[in-house]
Amino acid sequence: MGPKLLKRYLEYAFSIATKERASALQVLKAVNPVLNVAASSENISFDSPFEEEVYRALRQQGYDVRTQVGCSGYRIDLAVVDPSDPTRFILGIECDGAMFHSAKSARERDIYRQRFLESKGWKISRIWSKNWWQDPIREIEKIQTVIKSLTNQIAS
Known part of the structure; x- marks a missing residue:
């Protein structure tokens, strides 16, 4: 190599x-295949129906979203392609269900994992299933706000 x-x-x-x-x-x-966002064939795979709903809602808002994107041995549930540069991702989204995160060890593992991904340049947002089921529109609006903020930071 x-x-x-x-x-x-x-x-x-x-x-x-x-x-x-x-x-x-x-x-x-x-x-680096991560950079080959525009040319890659889309491999759609979901860990849960919740994740699929978030994916579909983001696509309805016009975002180009990839599923199960790999980074240094980890998988990011959803990755939003940068609207101004289709060769890169602007945001990683973790879709967290209540059962998965009920154990203390799982929460600690996720904190370490998120810090590691952020050290590799990823911006990570989380959507909790409980919040999603209560108000999916609000959760999508939060993600849109983060994407707009990141887009403005890049443009500056």
């Missing part, structure tokens, strides 16, 4: 030096 990555790095460096942005992006997509 080392020599292949070195070759890709040199291709990338050459593309940047010669101002060939499309070529540089193509190299990045070949190395």
Whole structure:
């Protein structure tokens, strides 16, 4: 793997030096499948009906959403594609059911997992099933507010 990555790095460096942005992006997509959002075939998979409902609600609002996105051995329930840059994700969303998080060890594991993902550059939001069933519109509005805030931060 080392020599292949070195070759890709040199291709990338050459593309940047010669101002060939499309070529540089193509190299990045070949190395990191997470960047290949626009070209990847959508693999839809849900852990729960709750997660599927959140996915469908976000799609109805016009967001491009991927399911079960991998990052360093972890899976993020839903990942929202950046509306201004389809080569990256702007937000990871965890859909948390009450039964899954009732154990103290599960909560501790999730805290560690979220910190790890954030250290890798992910912005993570959580939707609790209890809140969703009470007021799904409010939960989607909260996610929209986060996405708008992140989009504004990137634009600044």
